[in-house]
Amino acid sequence: MAPTTTTYDTTRYPRIAARRPATRTVEWFASSPHRVLRRRNGEATWAPAGTVHARVIGASTTACGVPAMTWRMFFGQPFRSIEPQACRACVEHVQEAKGSRRV
Numbered sequence: 743m744a745p746t747t748t749t750y751d752t753t754r755y756p757r758i759a760a761r762r763p764a765t766r767t768v769e770w771f772a773s774s775p776h777r778v779l780r781r782r783n784g785e786a787t788w789a790p791a792g793t794v795h796a797r798v799i800g801a802s803t804t805a806c807g808v809p810a811m812t813w814r815m816f817f818g819q820p821f822r823s824i825e826p827q828a829c830r831a832c833v834e835h836v837q838e839a840k841g842s843r844r845v
């Protein structure tokens with residue numbers, strides 16, 4: 743049988759609503775127009791510098807809507823709202839997208 747997509751009235755079926763996340767899990771990575779080379783344990787890695795925005799793979803803009811086609815994506819570094827250089831507009835967008843959970 744072919745897989746089908748079913749939508750549920752979550753007000754009528756609260757158990758289904760609890761089991762199924764409201765939004766698909768999206769992985770947000772750090773992205774920034776500037777980068778800096780950092781050394782840790784003798785290994786050099788590129789890290790974002792300045793304001794760090796959130797971006798998903800394949801997106802041409804950041805979560806806050808800034809065009810970022812030429813910016814580097816830092817795949818080893820998920821976007822973290824707790825970092826002081828995190829873009830506040832991106833933080834708000836990501837938290838909204840994740841259902842107000844902390845990222």
Ligand SMILES: [Zn+2]
Nearest residue numbers: 795806829832
């Ligand atoms: Zn941003």
